[in-house]
Amino acid sequence: MKKILSTYLLLFAAIIGSSQDVHFSQIGNAPLLLNPALAGVGHNMRAIANYRTQWNSVAQPFTTTAASLDVLANGNQRNKQGHLAFGINFYNDKAGTEQVSTTNINASIAYHAHIDNSNTVSFALSPGFGQRSLEGATGRWASQYNGSAYDGLIASGENLGRNKFGFFDVGAGVVFTSEAWQKSLASTSQKYFRTGLAVHHLTRPNYSFSEAGEDQLALRFSFFANGMFDLEGTKVAFLPGIYYSRQRSASEIMLGSDVRYTLAEGSRITGKVKESHVLFGLYYRLNDAIIAKVGIEYYNYAFGFSYDINASNLSATAQSTSAMELFLRYRIPEGGNSRRP
Numbered sequence: 380m381k382k383i384l385s386t387y388l389l390l391f392a393a394i395i396g397s398s399q400d401v402h403f404s405q406i407g408n409a410p411l412l413l414n415p416a417l418a419g420v421g422h423n424m425r426a427i428a429n430y431r432t433q434w435n436s437v438a439q440p441f442t443t444t445a446a447s448l449d450v451l452a453n454g455n456q457r458n459k460q461g462h463l464a465f466g467i468n469f470y471n472d473k474a475g476t477e478q479v480s481t482t483n484i485n486a487s488i489a490y491h492a493h494i495d496n497s498n499t500v501s502f503a504l505s506p507g508f509g510q511r512s513l514e515g516a517t518g519r520w521a522s523q524y525n526g527s528a529y530d531g532l533i534a535s536g537e538n539l540g541r542n543k544f545g546f547f548d549v550g551a552g553v554v555f556t557s558e559a560w561q562k563s564l565a566s567t568s569q570k571y572f573r574t575g576l577a578v579h580h581l582t583r584p585n586y587s588f589s590e591a592g593e594d595q596l597a598l599r600f601s602f603f604a605n606g607m608f609d610l611e612g613t614k615v616a617f618l619p620g621i622y623y624s625r626q627r628s629a630s631e632i633m634l635g636s637d638v639r640y641t642l643a644e645g646s647r648i649t650g651k652v653k654e655s656h657v658l659f660g661l662y663y664r665l666n667d668a669i670i671a672k673v674g675i676e677y678y679n680y681a682f683g684f685s686y687d688i689n690a691s692n693l694s695a696t697a698q699s700t701s702a703m704e705l706f707l708r709y710r711i712p713e714g715g716n717s718r719r720p
Contacts, residue, residue, distance in 0.1 A: 419464020
């Protein structure tokens with residue numbers, strides 16, 4: 380009974396509830412979803428793939444797949460004033476038994492203005508196109524509950540009107556980066572601080588499946604601050620971060636840190652030894668979940684896994700689990716492999 384009611388509630392929220400964006404627990408590894416001005420920050424080229432599955436034990440899992448690619452347009456001829464960067468980001472989110480599907484493709488057009496050798500301010504616009512579809516032929520609605528079970532013979536009274544539609548969307552962002560480098564023949568040490576603000580859905584597209592109704596997608600505001608600092612004389616570095624977003628009355632705060640341990644320093648002369656790290660992290664999403672993370676970096680590649688432990692009121696129904704995420708990244712650092720932000 381509890382599982383049936385949960386299924387109704389989740390499907391109802393997916394179709395006609397307060398329209399909200401998808402999120403990743405490893406949002407730092409979905410950078411163009413976080414802020415379009417992160418395109419081209421700290422690298423010449425970066426490609427990332429993400430996968431998230433959520434609420435497996437409540438109903439049909441919610442799954443999100445994303446991929447992004449961003450490049451510097453003039454990274455090898457960076458002038459004193461700044462440089463351009465471009466990116467493209469794709470994501471698809473499928474929710475519930477009836478497979479309410481949302482697909483977005485957005486471009487990022489960014490300009491990085493150099494204040495000095497250590498500090499940069501980045502600006503970006505992110506135009507794109509989205510599509511929503513309802514793939515199931517019929518739904519199961521609360522109005523079809525006969526008091527003890529679902530009864531498909533009872534008319535739902537629902538008339539969605541359309542099961543597929545598209546929309547135009549635009550976002551914008553600004554990011555400030557400050558970094559410091561210490562180089563020697565044996566190693567490279569880096570400290571950086573990065574913070575940004577973004578606003579998404581400036582066009583406020585209609586998100587409703589009903590032809591008669593209108594459910595404008597609300598503006599989403601996001602803020603983040605993260606960084607990295609090495610413990611001098613050790614192989615350990617900390618990467619703390621805080622992420623905040625707000626859309627209508629819904630808000631989310633996530634904070635925590637990764638700890639990175641260097642397994643091998645890359646050879647700066649011969650290049651035979653590739654730089655490698657292992658990472659462990661712990662984050663807390665306020666009133667929602669504890670997020671445990673593990674990852675590995677080797678040369679230009681990185682792989683990460685995270686697991687959400689539900690800490691919300693849904694934990695009893697969800698059997699104390701909520702989501703699993705994976706990401707895979709390939710990156711060519713800014714300035715080539717001699718420099719690794």
